[in-house]
Amino acid sequence: MSTDILVNNYKEFGLTHDPFERARRKGPAQWILKHLFYKSNKFFIVTWLSLVIISSVLYSISMTIVGETIQAFIDGNDDIVYLTLRVLLFGASVPIVDLCANLLRETLAQRMERDTRDEFYVSLLGKSLSFHDQQKIGDLMARSTWDVRQLNFLISPALTLILEALVNSISPIILILIKYPNQFLIAPILFSIVFAISLKRYTKKLSPVTTQSQIEFGNLNAILNESLSGIEVIKGMAQENKAGSKYKKKAKDYLNLGIKEGEIQAKYIPILFVALTITFGLLHGTLLYREGLVSIGDIIGYIGLLMILRFPTFISIWSFRIVQRSIAGARRLLEIMNAHSEIRENPEPIAKKIKGHIKFENVSFSYPGTKSEVLKNISFEVLPGQTVAIVGTTGSGKTTLTKLISRLYNVSNGNILVDNLNITNYSLESLRNQISYIEQDLFLFSNSISENIAFGQVGSKEQIIKAAKDAQAYNFIMDLPKQFDSEIGERGVQLSGGERQRLAIARAFLSDPKILILDDSTSAIDSATEELIQRAISRVLEGRTTFLITHRLSQIRWADLILVLKQGHIIAKGTHYDLLRDCEEYRKIFLTRFDKTLEELLQISKEGEKN
Numbered sequence: 001m002s003t004d005i006l007v008n009n010y011k012e013f014g015l016t017h018d019p020f021e022r023a024r025r026k027g028p029a030q031w032i033l034k035h036l037f038y039k040s041n042k043f044f045i046v047t048w049l050s051l052v053i054i055s056s057v058l059y060s061i062s063m064t065i066v067g068e069t070i071q072a073f074i075d076g077n078d079d080i081v082y083l084t085l086r087v088l089l090f091g092a093s094v095p096i097v098d099l100c101a102n103l104l105r106e107t108l109a110q111r112m113e114r115d116t117r118d119e120f121y122v123s124l125l126g127k128s129l130s131f132h133d134q135q136k137i138g139d140l141m142a143r144s145t146w147d148v149r150q151l152n153f154l155i156s157p158a159l160t161l162i163l164e165a166l167v168n169s170i171s172p173i174i175l176i177l178i179k180y181p182n183q184f185l186i187a188p189i190l191f192s193i194v195f196a197i198s199l200k201r202y203t204k205k206l207s208p209v210t211t212q213s214q215i216e217f218g219n220l221n222a223i224l225n226e227s228l229s230g231i232e233v234i235k236g237m238a239q240e241n242k243a244g245s246k247y248k249k250k251a252k253d254y255l256n257l258g259i260k261e262g263e264i265q266a267k268y269i270p271i272l273f274v275a276l277t278i279t280f281g282l283l284h285g286t287l288l289y290r291e292g293l294v295s296i297g298d299i300i301g302y303i304g305l306l307m308i309l310r311f312p313t314f315i316s317i318w319s320f321r322i323v324q325r326s327i328a329g330a331r332r333l334l335e336i337m338n339a340h341s342e343i344r345e346n347p348e349p350i351a352k353k354i355k356g357h358i359k360f361e362n363v364s365f366s367y368p369g370t371k372s373e374v375l376k377n378i379s380f381e382v383l384p385g386q387t388v389a390i391v392g393t394t395g396s397g398k399t400t401l402t403k404l405i406s407r408l409y410n411v412s413n414g415n416i417l418v419d420n421l422n423i424t425n426y427s428l429e430s431l432r433n434q435i436s437y438i439e440q441d442l443f444l445f446s447n448s449i450s451e452n453i454a455f456g457q458v459g460s461k462e463q464i465i466k467a468a469k470d471a472q473a474y475n476f477i478m479d480l481p482k483q484f485d486s487e488i489g490e491r492g493v494q495l496s497g498g499e500r501q502r503l504a505i506a507r508a509f510l511s512d513p514k515i516l517i518l519d520d521s522t523s524a525i526d527s528a529t530e531e532l533i534q535r536a537i538s539r540v541l542e543g544r545t546t547f548l549i550t551h552r553l554s555q556i557r558w559a560d561l562i563l564v565l566k567q568g569h570i571i572a573k574g575t576h577y578d579l580l581r582d583c584e585e586y587r588k589i590f591l592t593r594f595d596k597t598l599e600e601l602l603q604i605s606k607e608g609e610k611n
């Protein structure tokens, strides 16, 4: 993983390397332990565990002291003040120690949740696009919320309870061993054996159900996310009932797994067995008393100690269920974090300013997980500052071709060179920072207009305003209620396609890339807006190597090179004039699109060349 882009992301979080890489590969338990003992967490966990042990021991001792005190009263000891103070001292020390332990536990639990969530998020940012193509967003959200939360619950309360339970089970047995006749050990030892066997069976049965339950929760979230993202389509096609029943079905699957967990819990025997142990202990104590081997105080102290077993027994149902959930959660997080990332940083990455010379050498490409080639043997060359237009039928591979330039996907075969250097030699950051995409369906973040224009760049207010003006976006921005500070909502829903596109152009002006990719193929806008956009586009292209995916005659006729794609092949390349004259497929595109004859189109393009 050291060569992964994840390393760069780690730097954002102030870390120079990924400290959990090895632990992640080893499995959930090792990964959790690594987090628990990472840096200052070590102090929290060691102090907390010590306090839990101290508290439990103090509690057990206070039980025997109660027994001794009652016996002392029976024996006629009238030093009430001393006896009461002794009970009080032990009784009061327990909550004080608990208070400190709880504070440490909560801090540790919150840190665990924060650190694992950060790690998961960083890992997601580092994954390749092909990885994200295959994920369901709702499921990833469930993992980063619900599954991460389970790791908090693992510490608070699960580990606390387990530890307390462990100490609470061991310390009474030790005290019985020290203070009372050995016969008293029969009941707790029998109980411990049954308890250990039942617990093992319980966790074994629970584990697959808990894991499945978390998977179903992820699926449920995926459906919810998909429905909300596609709410316009669902409503537009009156599919609310169908979407509702799909969700209900998944919700029922999730519910059934919850019930199944409950069933397994209900069959947990130790709860019954602890009651039997206490009854047996009482009977046993009475018999020993009759034989004069123990006193009444001994029996009270002994029963008090046996009663302590009730807590660990009862609580083990919940605590081990939480442990199972945490491990299932950790496994689900690791499944994503350990997944192979297609795009890996070069071990010796080059970061340099590029001029914009691009060469494709026999490039073929299939999307990961698919067999058919989307691009086949693509070769062409563009000089710095030139414009390449890509035309072709829908699905012919135009967008895919442009995505390969910034290594959003790796080529399957062949090479892409930028300034005569294979793009795999560049650092991803350096390469991608010098390439800008302008698309009408630009994803806008739920921030202000300024922040969306400056996205990832450091730009002063003046520079942002200038970029907006150059992109012909200034006027519509000034018409918004808070102008540049207007929040544009998730996915920029309050803006039209044309407005979003101009924001993308403004972003490109600000980032000043050497390579520009303009996906204009979906544009369907009125002529006034079109003119504004054209003006902006022609300015933003200046001095940059540009790829245009467009069928706009006004843009195409200026292109230095046009690639005609068909089913992943370049079937022709050349200038607009050459292609109109020589390429049947190309001619068809324009003759059907514009109400003009071939002669008229040739005339227009000749004029374009003259200008």
Ligand SMILES: Nc1ncnc2c1ncn2[C@@H]1O[C@H](COP(=O)(O)OP(=O)(O)OP(=O)(O)O)[C@@H](O)[C@H]1O
Pocket (backbone or CB within 6 Å): 133, 367, 370, 374, 392, 393, 394, 395, 396, 397, 398, 399, 400, 401, 521
């Ligand atoms: N993420 C993906 N995973 C798998 N296949 C994909 C993916 N994206 C696109 N494709 C497939 O690759 C082919 C080329 O798609 P691409 O979007 O590059 O075509 P295009 O020429 O830009 O189409 P359009 O003009 O409709 O935008 C299509 O068959 C498409 O289904």
